[in-house]
Amino acid sequence: MRRREPVAPLDYFRRWPIRLWLAATMVFLYAPLLCLIAFSFNESRRNIVWTGFTLDWYGRVFQNGSLLEAFGNSLTIAAVSTLVSVVLGALVAVGLWRFRFPFKPAFEGVMALPIVIPEICMGVAMLVFFSRVIPWPGGMPWPANLGAIIIAHISFSFPFVAVIVRARLASFNRELEEAARDLGAGEFRIFMDILVPHMRPALIAGALLAFTLSLDDFVITFFTAGPDTVTFPVKVYSMVRFSVTPEVNAASTLLVLLTILLTTIGLRLQGGPVASTQGNH
Amino acid sequence: MEQEWRQAKRPFAAIIGPPGFWLALFFLVPLAIVWAYSFGRTLGLTDIAITGTLDNYARVMDPVYLDIFVKSLGVAALTTLLCLIIGFPVALAITFAPPRAKAWLLMLVMLPFWTNLLVRTYALMAVLRNEGYVNTVLGWGWDGLRAMGLSLSAFQPLPLLHNNFAVVLGLVYVNLPFLILPLYAALDRLDRSMIEASLDLGAGHLRTMREIVVPLALPGILSGLLITFVPALGAYLTPDLLGGPDSQMIANVIERQFKRANDWPFGAALSFMLMYLTFIAIAGQAIVARRRRARAGA
Numbered sequence: 001m002r003r004r005e006p007v008a009p010l011d012y013f014r015r016w017p018i019r020l021w022l023a024a025t026m027v028f029l030y031a032p033l034l035c036l037i038a039f040s041f042n043e044s045r046r047n048i049v050w051t052g053f054t055l056d057w058y059g060r061v062f063q064n065g066s067l068l069e070a071f072g073n074s075l076t077i078a079a080v081s082t083l084v085s086v087v088l089g090a091l092v093a094v095g096l097w098r099f100r101f102p103f104k105p106a107f108e109g110v111m112a113l114p115i116v117i118p119e120i121c122m123g124v125a126m127l128v129f130f131s132r133v134i135p136w137p138g139g140m141p142w143p144a145n146l147g148a149i150i151i152a153h154i155s156f157s158f159p160f161v162a163v164i165v166r167a168r169l170a171s172f173n174r175e176l177e178e179a180a181r182d183l184g185a186g187e188f189r190i191f192m193d194i195l196v197p198h199m200r201p202a203l204i205a206g207a208l209l210a211f212t213l214s215l216d217d218f219v220i221t222f223f224t225a226g227p228d229t230v231t232f233p234v235k236v237y238s239m240v241r242f243s244v245t246p247e248v249n250a251a252s253t254l255l256v257l258l259t260i261l262l263t264t265i266g267l268r269l270q271g272g273p274v275a276s277t278q279g280n281h
Numbered sequence: 282m283e284q285e286w287r288q289a290k291r292p293f294a295a296i297i298g299p300p301g302f303w304l305a306l307f308f309l310v311p312l313a314i315v316w317a318y319s320f321g322r323t324l325g326l327t328d329i330a331i332t333g334t335l336d337n338y339a340r341v342m343d344p345v346y347l348d349i350f351v352k353s354l355g356v357a358a359l360t361t362l363l364c365l366i367i368g369f370p371v372a373l374a375i376t377f378a379p380p381r382a383k384a385w386l387l388m389l390v391m392l393p394f395w396t397n398l399l400v401r402t403y404a405l406m407a408v409l410r411n412e413g414y415v416n417t418v419l420g421w422g423w424d425g426l427r428a429m430g431l432s433l434s435a436f437q438p439l440p441l442l443h444n445n446f447a448v449v450l451g452l453v454y455v456n457l458p459f460l461i462l463p464l465y466a467a468l469d470r471l472d473r474s475m476i477e478a479s480l481d482l483g484a485g486h487l488r489t490m491r492e493i494v495v496p497l498a499l500p501g502i503l504s505g506l507l508i509t510f511v512p513a514l515g516a517y518l519t520p521d522l523l524g525g526p527d528s529q530m531i532a533n534v535i536e537r538q539f540k541r542a543n544d545w546p547f548g549a550a551l552s553f554m555l556m557y558l559t560f561i562a563i564a565g566q567a568i569v570a571r572r573r574r575a576r577a578g579a
Contacts, residue, residue, distance in 0.1 A: 010473060010480075013378040021370040022386075028367075029393050029457065032404035035414055039407070049417075088300040095297040101286040107301070114308055118515025118559055120532040121552045124539050125311035128549075133314065155307045158300065187292045216397050219517050219532075223539070233399045240399070240522065244407045252400040259396050267388075 033256065040249035057250035067251060070235035076143050077231060078214035081153035085210040086203055088154065089161025093202075094195060096162075097169040114156045115163070123223035126152045130224060145229050152224045153214045160213065161206035168202030169195075201269075208266040212259070319549035329545060337550035346534065350554070353530040356445070356520075357513040360452040364460040364509050365502075367453070372464035376471075387465070394458035402522050405451050409441040409523070416441065447523040448530075452513050460509045467501020468494070500570045507566045511559055531555050 012018050043052040061067060092111060096104070114122065126148070130136050136148040172195070180190045196203075218233040225234055232255065239248050286293040319338070321331040340346065375386045393401060408414050416438040423436040441447060471494065479489040495502065517532035524530075531551065538548025 010377055010476060012376075013374045013382065018370050018374045022374045025367055025371050025457070026389060028454070029389075032408045032454075033393065033396065033401065036400070036404040036407060088303055091296050092300040095293070095300070098284055099286045099289075099293055099297070100283040101293070101297075110304065110309065114304075116511065116559065116563060118511070118532065118552075118555055120515055120517050120535050121312075121315075121556050122308075124535060124548060124552050125308075125315045127539060128314050128318065128545070129307075129311035133310070151307050154303070158303070162300075187289075187295075212395055216395075218399050233397060236399050236403070237518075240403050240406065244403070244410065248403060249407075252397075252403060255397050255400055260392065263388075263392065263395050 036249050037253045037256065040246055040253045042246060045246060057246040058254075060247050061250045061254065064247070066230070067232075067235055067239075070230045070232045071251075073143075073146060073229065074215055074232035077146050077150050077153060078211050080143075080146075080150050081157055081214045082207050082210040084150075084154045085157040085161050086207050088158040089206055089210075090165050090196075090199060090203060092158070092162040093165035093169055093199075094191070097166060097172075111159050111162060114159045119156075119217075119219040122152075122156060123220045126155075126220060127223040136226075145226075148226075149221055149224050149229060149231065152220050153217060156217075156220060157210040157213050160209050161203075164206045164209065165199055165202045168199055172198050204266065204269050208262060211262065215255075215258075315549045316553060318546050319553050321546040321549075323544060323546060337547045338554075340547055341550055341554050346551070349529055349531060349534055350558075353514055354558070356449060356452065356530060357510050357516075359449055360456060360513040361460070361506050361510045363449070363453045364457050365464075365506065368457055368461040368464055368505075372461050372468055375461075375465050376468040387462075390458050390461050390465075394462070398455060398518060401455055402451060402518055405447075405454055406442060406522060409447055409450075411438040411440075411442070413441070415439070442523060443525040443528075445524070445528050447525075448520045448528045451519040451523040452516055455519060456509045456513055459512065460505045463501055463505030463508055464498075467498040467505065470501070471497055500573060503566050503569055507562060510562055514558065514562070515555060 040057055041053050042050055043054045096108060130148045176194055177190055180194050218237060221231050222234055225231060236248060236251060317331050318329055320333050321329045322334055324330050375383055378386060420436045423433065427433050475493055475497065476489055479493045515532050516530060517536060520528050520530040520533055535548050535551045538544045538551065
């Protein structure tokens with residue numbers, strides 16, 4: 001009978017107005033998404049009245065060649081961009097953590113720029129860069145034709161990875177590094193055997209973030225993509241502009257499932273949802 | 282202790298070199314070109330002469346564009362305010378929830394935040410449009426009233442989509458997790474004995490919030506507001522998909538200059554104005570936070 005206990009002064013979670021507010025907010029956040037998922041299984045094309053369960057729309061998605069191609073492009077871009085972003089982000093974090101050098105605050109400021117500037121500004125910068133300065137040669141075989149988009153994605157992802165890794169490095173005991181050096185380990189050995197294992201949770205979290213950022217990005221890709229390099233969000237955008245169809249619902253549902261899967265894997269790798277909120281030291 | 286870079290030049294170059302090079306070539310150079318273009322003029326279809334002219338910035342001051350800037354600032358401010366009003370009680374509930382519920386609630390707030398922005402915006406379109414869920418349900422209710430004998434005219438769907446209302450609603454919908462998470466982080470760090478002391482001494486809950494919780498958590502609240510305001514100000518997708526002809530925000534105007542109007546110098550000037558506004562917002566937050574810290578230290 002725990003519920004009968006009197007509400008303690010600070011037990012805001014158990015006060016009914018707050019609970020009601022919390023529930024209403026969750027409905028606001030989830031109702032549109034749940035409707036989207038539910039109606040992806042609806043027989044009726046009109047998308048409103050439930051007429052019966054069907055998987056037809058998923059069948060349509062898997063027969064829609066251009067949508068599948070866009071999805072494949074998105075995954076490829078996200079995979080390559082994540083790999084490079086994690087390496088670059090870890091290097092920046094280690095560099096800023098380890099060295100004192102001239103103009104360091106300025107360097108840190110510039111490193112934060114891709115995080116803070118509006119996406120549209122970065123988008124137009126990439127558009128200008130890849131159309132006037134280094135025109136990405138057209139007609140290249142897949143996946144080389146995705147190069148421009150991958151480069152743009154790395155530019156906005158790796159500073160995020162750097163922030164996460166640097167926060168993790170703050171808890172590193174520098175004596176470990178000195179001990180390794182005294183014992184004769186070289187720079188590369190120290191980096192791989194001492195620093196990388198310590199950074200591991202942050203590298204995983206950073207990789208997950210970089211992957212999601214890349215998969216999620218519409219604006220910057222929209223400005224960098226050519227007609228033959230369509231990503232999933234750009235493709236969905238062009239479909240959505242015309243109408244709301246169950247086929248888009250089905251494709252979106254697949255993407256939401258992928259997101260849930262990735263988030264779950266990420267949380268598992270970091271030791272479960274409870275551990276991740278309480279720190280994992 | 283940090284190491285002086287001269288003591289280990291080769292590791293320093295190996296570590297800072299690649300990301301520094303990447304950032305310079307694939308971020309700073311593109312931005313610098315856009316900046317240079319903002320002082321240029323289009324010649325013909327593709328050529329741009331950088332003449333050092335300030336014409337593009339003068340055009341930004343044109344009432345048509347100034348209006349859009351003012352409107353974008355207003356929409357972003359309104360969005361941030363609504364997110365704060367909705368998000369504060371939620372963050373409070375998460376802060377004082379038992380550990381298990383807390384972990385789940387944080388998951389629930391984070392999941393939409395990880396979900397594709399386009400998918401979320403699309404989900405909202407399906408809710409709001411004339412044939413959408415809200416209007417359909419309202420239509421059924423209306424027909425029910427008519428069936429009961431009320432003499433009503435045929436149901437007119439509420440215009441929920443393609444207007445300013447939809448843009449603000451959409452921005453609140455996509456940005457709410459951005460505010461709840463930093464708010465939670467700020468509230469969770471508070472010294473609870475302060476709140477208990479305030480309640481023990483007879484202050485009500487609202488007064489305790491106003492005079493104890495908000496001032497103590499203010500730096501965190503401010504950074505949460507900033508994290509919501511900046512993306513809302515530069516939003517492109519939400520006004521584009523949910524807005525009507527009069528709901529254009531700065532980002533939509535910039536896109537038009539680059540993709541359709543083919544006036545890159547003017548678009549470049551607009552995007553730098555947007556960037557300066559962002560920097561002003563960030564600087565404002567930093568100054569307020571520093572002033573508070575100085576006062577707390579004194």
